[in-house]
Amino acid sequence: MANDGIDLGRRGFLTGRRPSRPEAIRPPWSRAASVAAACTGCGTCVPACPQNIIVLDNDGRPALSFGAGECTFCGACAETCPEPVFDRSIAAFPHIAAIGADCFARRDIVCQSCGDACLETAIRFRPRLGGPALPEIASDRCNGCGACIAACPAQAIAVGARPSEAAHA
Numbered sequence: 043m044a045n046d047g048i049d050l051g052r053r054g055f056l057t058g059r060r061p062s063r064p065e066a067i068r069p070p071w072s073r074a075a076s077v078a079a080a081c082t083g084c085g086t087c088v089p090a091c092p093q094n095i096i097v098l099d100n101d102g103r104p105a106l107s108f109g110a111g112e113c114t115f116c117g118a119c120a121e122t123c124p125e126p127v128f129d130r131s132i133a134a135f136p137h138i139a140a141i142g143a144d145c146f147a148r149r150d151i152v153c154q155s156c157g158d159a160c161l162e163t164a165i166r167f168r169p170r171l172g173g174p175a176l177p178e179i180a181s182d183r184c185n186g187c188g189a190c191i192a193a194c195p196a197q198a199i200a201v202g203a204r205p206s207e208a209a210h211a
């Protein structure tokens with residue numbers, strides 16, 4: 043799977059509406075507001091990530107590239123950051139996975155790669171007549187790790203706001 047770098051818009055890493063400039067996915071336990079307020083752009087978190095999924099966006103601030111892999115919640119980014127960007131007392135991510143119209147199963151091609159990749163068993167496949175079972179995200183189980191995003195051969199998975207955090211996004 044290709045590393046999408048900081049081209050966060052091409053694969054639709056969006057939260058709901060399509061803004062003119064795509065919103066970056068911030069590292070776990072950080073939010074857009076805390077990054078804007080406290081991140082100096084030092085880049086310390088980038089090499090600290092063992093998954094190599096932290097990149098700097100066009101403003102020199104950290105963003106996640108889930109196309110390169112998933113977050114394991116190891117905490118290295120939060121631990122290494124010298125500024126008050128991270129808050130380990132909040133939920134790691136304000137998002138959950140969202141499956142789009144490009145999903146192979148929705149186009150009658152059998153595929154369950156996302157379900158195989160999800161350690162949280164947050165993706166269930168609903169049987170249907172006349173076509174492959176369709177994946178569905180269980181919002182109460184999805185931790186937003188992004189493993190399914192990297193695994194999807196159709197690049198059909200993005201992130202969407204977690205219902206309980208939508209007001210704080």
Ligand code: SF4
Pocket residue numbers: 069070090091092093094095096112113114115116117118119120
């Ligand atoms: S928690 Fe670990 S795997 Fe996740 S973004 Fe931070 S350093 Fe990378």
Ligand code: SF4
Pocket residue numbers: 141144145146147148153154155156157177193194195196197198199
């Ligand atoms: S991996 Fe992608 S294409 Fe396959 S079922 Fe999941 S969302 Fe659809």
Ligand code: SF4
Pocket residue numbers: 138139159160161162163164165179183184185186187188189190191
């Ligand atoms: S983001 Fe992680 S927990 Fe959520 S459905 Fe995808 S693989 Fe499962």
